[in-house]
Ligand SMILES: [Zn+2]
């Protein structure tokens with residue numbers, strides 16, 4: 001009987017393994033991934049108790065670094081103010097971004113790039129809770145931005161990609177961070193856009209110009225938004241999404257990215 005049921009489910013077009021994983025309650029998924037024997041993704045020790053063992057968690061823990069509040073790129077100490085407010089970089093002064101502040105947890109690099117890639121592309125939605133615990137919860141300025149926001153908006157996926165993946169990784173983060181402020185319905189993806197890989201900034205902006213739509217005008221006058229994305233590379237998607245939210249009347253928008261692709265010139269630690 002059970003075998004027949006499994007066979008019949010397997011024959012349903014479009015029903016993918018990810019949906020079974022996603023259908024598992026978040027608590028159970030997190031419990032399984034912390035209690036079953038697993039290997040640290042950085043040092044490969046067994047029994048890590050999660051995707052990173054405690055030693056690697058502390059070795060790679062995000063540190064507060066001066067970043068441009070516009071583009072989120074790291075600044076050299078000399079470029080940043082000595083007080084808590086950092087200065088916009090030259091590029092952001094010339095062309096200010098459409099958001100008030102960009103919060104970044106870490107640079108997109110080892111070991112975070114691998115974990116984020118497995119989370120998104122490797123069909124491992126349970127990694128969301130671990131990345132949240134490693135990258136966001138310990139950072140007071142980021143959690144203050146979450147607390148100050150009236151609504152958290154996840155970057156929407158194109159419908160086809162959502163079907164393929166079975167879950168929106170940014171929506172997992174907003175739901176885990178603040179379930180009472182999670183508002184995925186306030187920003188929608190209007191049309192399927194082609195992959196952004198291999199395009200330059202101008203091509204990406206053109207591709208994305210009409211991709212987002214916000215049907216949330218009624219809430220616009222009162223809400224302070226935090227737009228959440230997993231990785232910021234050129235910022236083109238966030239830029240287009242922010243323009244759609246601005247068009248709906250939202251005046252205060254901050255951005256939160258788990259990881260930011262560093263500038264080609266990186267600063268020594
Ligand atoms: Zn380790």
Ligand SMILES: [Zn+2]
Pocket residue numbers: 068069070071072073088089090091092
């Ligand atoms: Zn900047």
